[in-house]
Amino acid sequence: MGVRVKNLSFSYGDKEILKKIKVDIAKGKMTGILGPNGCGKSTFLKNILGYLNPNEGEIVFNGRDTKALDKKDRAKLVSLVPQKSNLMTNMSVKDFVLMGRLPHLKSSWAGYSFDDRQKVEENLKFLGLEKFSERVAISLSGGEFQRVLLARALTQDPEILLLDEPTSALDLNHAVELLNKVKSLVIEKSLTGVAVLHDLNLAAMFCDEIIMMKDGEIKYQGTPIEVLTEENLQKVYNLKARVIRDESGVPYIIPLV
Ligand SMILES: Nc1ncnc2c1ncn2[C@@H]1O[C@H](COP(=O)(O)OP(=O)(O)OP(=O)(O)O)[C@@H](O)[C@H]1O
Numbered sequence: 460m461g462v463r464v465k466n467l468s469f470s471y472g473d474k475e476i477l478k479k480i481k482v483d484i485a486k487g488k489m490t491g492i493l494g495p496n497g498c499g500k501s502t503f504l505k506n507i508l509g510y511l512n513p514n515e516g517e518i519v520f521n522g523r524d525t526k527a528l529d530k531k532d533r534a535k536l537v538s539l540v541p542q543k544s545n546l547m548t549n550m551s552v553k554d555f556v557l558m559g560r561l562p563h564l565k566s567s568w569a570g571y572s573f574d575d576r577q578k579v580e581e582n583l584k585f586l587g588l589e590k591f592s593e594r595v596a597i598s599l600s601g602g603e604f605q606r607v608l609l610a611r612a613l614t615q616d617p618e619i620l621l622l623d624e625p626t627s628a629l630d631l632n633h634a635v636e637l638l639n640k641v642k643s644l645v646i647e648k649s650l651t652g653v654a655v656l657h658d659l660n661l662a663a664m665f666c667d668e669i670i671m672m673k674d675g676e677i678k679y680q681g682t683p684i685e686v687l688t689e690e691n692l693q694k695v696y697n698l699k700a701r702v703i704r705d706e707s708g709v710p711y712i713i714p715l716v
């Protein structure tokens with residue numbers, strides 16, 4: 460169980476971006492999606508989210524065909540930390556994060572409950588963001604706002620958590636901390652965690668499974684040890700690299716210039 464993707468194809472106009480993708484993404488694990496710029500990683504996540512609709516194929520969440528779900532029910536199951544956000548608003552951080560509760564409101568005119576506000580506080584605290592709670596979102600730095608986007612996605616209380624380059628604006632310390640926290644939640648709450656990452660070393664450290672994409676197709680899937688090989692990096696990224704391993708077998712990638 461988790462996310463099952465069957466023969467998923469997606470095009471922007473007549474440009475085919477995803478080509479018959481077939482994959483199972485496990486529950487209770489972190490899966491990393493890797494691949495060169497423009498290969499379709501964000502498009503893939505947006506199809507899982509339901510923001511984009513496939514031309515063909517099926518996406519099944521924990522045994523439920525997503526075609527049978529309306530928007531609100533789908534948003535109770537899956538949330539996304541986007542790669543780009545135009546949502547830098549002059550709302551306060553806590554009100555912005557509260558928007559994560561929208562799919563859970565009993566009706567469109569029902570207000571937020573005490574529990575909803577409590578969840579916002581818990582998540583801001585969990586991510587060390589409580590000091591920003593009253594600040595206007597637009598006044599935050601890029602890295603602070605990126606963590607607020609995660610707080611909103613967690614407040615949505617999903618079973619499937621999609622992260623599109625969640626550490627792109629973070630310093631290494633915050634990047635490691637964020638991935639560590641996400642991983643602990645994935646294990647503790649048995650979520651299906653899916654993160655697009657460009658940092659191969661962070662992917663090797665935090666992902667249980669790796670999906671490596673190229674030109675809208677999945678080229679390799681397996682553990683970091685299986686997938687992050689010198690040969691695969693050459694084929695997929697056209698990158699010459701050395702791969703060394705630490706004592707527990709975790710691969711480290713050193714690009715060669
Ligand atoms: N709305 C759109 N209309 C047309 N083409 C698009 C649109 N959005 C994305 N594309 C194209 O689809 C391809 C895949 O884009 P996508 O954003 O999925 O790539 P990606 O793998 O996430 O890349 P990156 O690592 O740079 O974020 C790219 O060539 C992109 O230019």
Ligand SMILES: [Mg+2]
Pocket residue numbers: 500501502542623
């Ligand atoms: Mg992308």
